[in-house]
Amino acid sequence: MPVEVILPKVDMDMATGRISRWYVDEGAAVKKGDLLFEIETDKAAMEIDAPASGTIRDITGKEGIDIAVGEAVAWIYAEGEAGKPAKDVVAEAKPVQNLAPAAPASVATASAFSPALAPVKAVAPSMPLNGTRATPLARRLAAEAGLALETIAGSGPKGRVMRKDVESAMTAPKREVKAALWPDQIISRPPASSQPRPAPQRSAGAAPLNFAWLRQGEGRPIVLIHGFGADLNSWRPMLAAGPVDAPLLALDLPAHGGSPRHTPADLDAIAADVEATLASLDLGPILLVGHSFGGAVAATVAARGHADVRALALIAPAGLGPEINGAFLQGFVRAKSEASLMPWLRQLVAAEQVLSKPFVNATLAQAADSELRTAQGEISDRFFADGTQTFDIRGLLAALRIPVRVIVGANDRIIPASQSQGLPGEVALHVFPATGHMPQVERREQVLKILLEMARA
Incomplete structure (x- = not known):
């Protein structure tokens, strides 16, 4: 008989759980004790x-849906064993009463064999960190x-930040981000008295782009x-890689995030909006970084010379050749659900786990x-007509007299x-193997x- 793999109970109050990630595929050979999946509560x-x-x-x-404790989520067949299990898993989550006693929280992983309260690794309590209460998952x-965390309003007991609060913060309307993330509100340590800061006062409409x-x-x-x-939120995963001691400002391009939803005529028009936004903040010398289409915009800003760009970093930049994945652009813009969007998101990376x-x-x-x-579809039609990059930044890079680095993934699709x-020979090129478009x-x-080294140079 095949062995049921069930969703175990890892918390006394747990009636349902959610699989956040499977580590094995259908038909994979596994050994007892191998890691199968991860549960999040x-x-x-x-x-x-x-x-x-x-x-x-x-x-x-399935990943990302509530599943009742004790429900089978897969079966393990012995060698040569055939046939389907008699019991089908109910797709919708339903509470299942379980009266098994709790086991001590002492070991690193839970067993997927018994629906009783599974032994779990002891987790740190959700005590305040820098004044913020949050669950371990949050x-x-x-x-x-x-x-x-200190920028997220918690909905749990005593203002504790929960998973849903973090997810809500990621999907909050970007028009609100401009005020909510002003520097004084997001620092994680007291600023040094000599630390330069942008002026916190600015007139309404001074910055054309959301930032x-x-x-x-x-x-x-x-x-x-x-x-x-x-x-601009797409940069946040990079910031989890380590401490950042330089000021970081992120902009929303036109028709993206919280910026105005108009279709710019050309790269110079977008560059002018970037320049006006930077001028409103009076930043002084900057390191300018652009990804993909933003890389072409960044190169244009640097070449125009109106902003004080002292170094330029381009990540998987557009504008170095005519070819681009037109099917991706069209499919991405059309996708409205997770089922239709995920196949296109997977094309952005070499390993899906990083999404x-x-x-x-x-x-x-x-x-x-x-x-x-709709606005982004118009931008795609204008700048990537017929699946072609209609602009070229090679000449701009050749004329620059500032440090320039280009960072690409060898497996960019x-x-x-x-x-x-x-x-040009003076442009430093970094090519990462087993890496996609991000x-x-x-x-x-x-x-x-690389970016921090450039900022300190």
Whole structure:
């Protein structure tokens, strides 16, 4: 008989659980004790082991939905064993009463064999950290998303930040981000008295583009411009890679995030909006960083010379050749549900595991905004007509007299990595193997290190 893999009870108050990630695929050979999947609750994130050796089949426990404790989520078949299990898993979650006694919280993983309260790794209590109460899961999700816990309003007891609070913060309307993330409100340590800061007063409408200070620090500010279809929050996963001691400012491109939803005529028009936004903040010398389409915008800003750009970093930049994945652009803009969006998001990276839930949820929130997606479709048609990049930044890079680094993934399925070849000799090129179109997420430690080195130079 096949061995049931059930959703175990890892908390006394737990009636349902949610599988956040499967680590094995249908038909995989597993050994007893191998890691199968991860459960997330508001109190813990638990890794679940295989209760037996064999071949895992009939995986019915889907990621991201509530499943009743004790329900079978898969079966493990012995070698040569055939047939289907008699019991089908109910797709919808339903509470299941379980009166088994609790086991002591002492071991690292839970068994997927018994629906009784499974032994779990002891977790740190959700005590205040820098004055903020949060559940362990909320802390982990916030760290993955690069969100400062102290900026998130908690809905739990005594203001404790819960999972839903973190997810809500990722999908909050971006018009509110501009005020909510002003530097004085997001610092995680007291600023040094000599630390330069942008002036906190600005007139209404002074900045054409929506922006947010993701970090405050000392030295040269780093200004981040996202790619097509993203927003300023797409940089947050990179910030979880380590401490950042430089000020970080992120902008929303036109028709993205909280910026005005108009279709710019050309790259110069977008560059003018970036320049006006930077001028309203009086930043001084900056390191300018752009990803994908934002890379072409950043190169244009640097070449125009109106902003004080002292160094330029381009990550998987557009504008180095005509070829681009036109099917991705069209499919991404059309997608309205998680089922239709995920196949396109997977093309952005070499390993799907780096697509965090907050990132997916934030992208879904944008997909649900029909006005936003319509405007982005117009931008795609204008700048990537017929699946072709209609602009070229090679000449701009050749004319620059500032340090320039280009960072690409060898397995980029959106913009071929080969387009980065043949750049001027003074342009430093970093090519990361087994990496797709988002090196700042897939190789976030290395990319963040490069950017901080450039900011300090």
